[in-house]
Amino acid sequence: MLQLIELCARYPEQELCFTLSAKAGEITALIGPSGAGKSTLLAMIGGFSAIDSGQLCHENQSLLPLSPAHRPVTTLFQDNNLFWHMSVYQNIAIGLSPSLRLTTDQEAIIVQVANHVGISELLERKPSSLSGGQQQRVGLARCLARRQPILLLDEPFSALDPALRFELLDLLRSQTNQLQLTVLLVTHHPDEAARVADNIAFIHDGRILEQGTKELLAAPYTQELKAYLGWGSCEEKA
Numbered sequence: 001m002l003q004l005i006e007l008c009a010r011y012p013e014q015e016l017c018f019t020l021s022a023k024a025g026e027i028t029a030l031i032g033p034s035g036a037g038k039s040t041l042l043a044m045i046g047g048f049s050a051i052d053s054g055q056l057c058h059e060n061q062s063l064l065p066l067s068p069a070h071r072p073v074t075t076l077f078q079d080n081n082l083f084w085h086m087s088v089y090q091n092i093a094i095g096l097s098p099s100l101r102l103t104t105d106q107e108a109i110i111v112q113v114a115n116h117v118g119i120s121e122l123l124e125r126k127p128s129s130l131s132g133g134q135q136q137r138v139g140l141a142r143c144l145a146r147r148q149p150i151l152l153l154d155e156p157f158s159a160l161d162p163a164l165r166f167e168l169l170d171l172l173r174s175q176t177n178q179l180q181l182t183v184l185l186v187t188h189h190p191d192e193a194a195r196v197a198d199n200i201a202f203i204h205d206g207r208i209l210e211q212g213t214k215e216l217l218a219a220p221y222t223q224e225l226k227a228y229l230g231w232g233s234c235e236e237k238a
């Protein structure tokens with residue numbers, strides 16, 4: 001279980017404070033308007049953003065004393081940080097060993113993960129020769145190969161067309177179940193949250209204003225979530 005208890009960061013413009021629990025094998029979607037604090041929340045968990053107070057625990061151990069490299073966390077961004085001069089295989093390998101010197105076990109992990117995400121045929125190619133969807137599969141493979149229990153995704157598939165987005169979300173869903181990952185997914189698409197998330201947290205002005213299952217999207221409680229979803233007065237009355 002990943003637990004955030006009043007985990008706060010204070011900036012001159014805004015205070016962000018989050019209380020959230022996320023279980024292994026589950027996807028929590030973080031939705032909310034631009035500037036609400038979604039990406040900063042992921043950065044706080046990953047250790048890339050300052051924390052002023054509160055608790056951050058995984059399996060009852062505090063992550064706060066740990067540097068980013070030592071946290072049980074891996075992150076995938078929309079810009080997947082692939083290295084263009086390296087092969088797909090090397091791009092996955094670098095997530096396991098910066099020197100690219102791999103053990104036999106690590107080599108086996110790469111082959112297995114490539115198979116799971118459907119890029120076995122692409123391992124010798126360079127990322128520049130791949131489609132956007134294939135590149136994001138490689139980025140996801142790099143994250144999965146690291147075998148970290150917490151996977152953070154910041155709008156990873158936003159640039160893809162809807163069919164491809166859903167295909168990759170379904171892949172994420174199956175890998176979350178299979179590897180019992182704890183997944184936090186930032187998305188600007190409520191339809192993505194509805195498709196794959198076990199839980200949805202609506203973030204507004206640095207706080208989680210509402211959370212629940214996907215029913216939240218059909219029956220929002222606060223005016224802020226209604227406004228975010230684009231509900232007008234007609235829908236509210238219906």
Ligand SMILES: Nc1ncnc2c1ncn2[C@@H]1O[C@H](COP(=O)(O)OP(=O)(O)OP(=O)(O)O)[C@@H](O)[C@H]1O
Nearest residue numbers: 011012013014032033034035036037038039040041
């Ligand atoms: N390093 C920082 N310095 C100052 N303010 C910061 C810093 N990091 C985050 N913030 C504050 O946190 C707010 C939330 O930003 P964040 O990028 O997390 O929002 P977001 O919900 O991910 O937005 P978007 O959907 O547009 O990516 C910012 O508007 C800013 O007030």
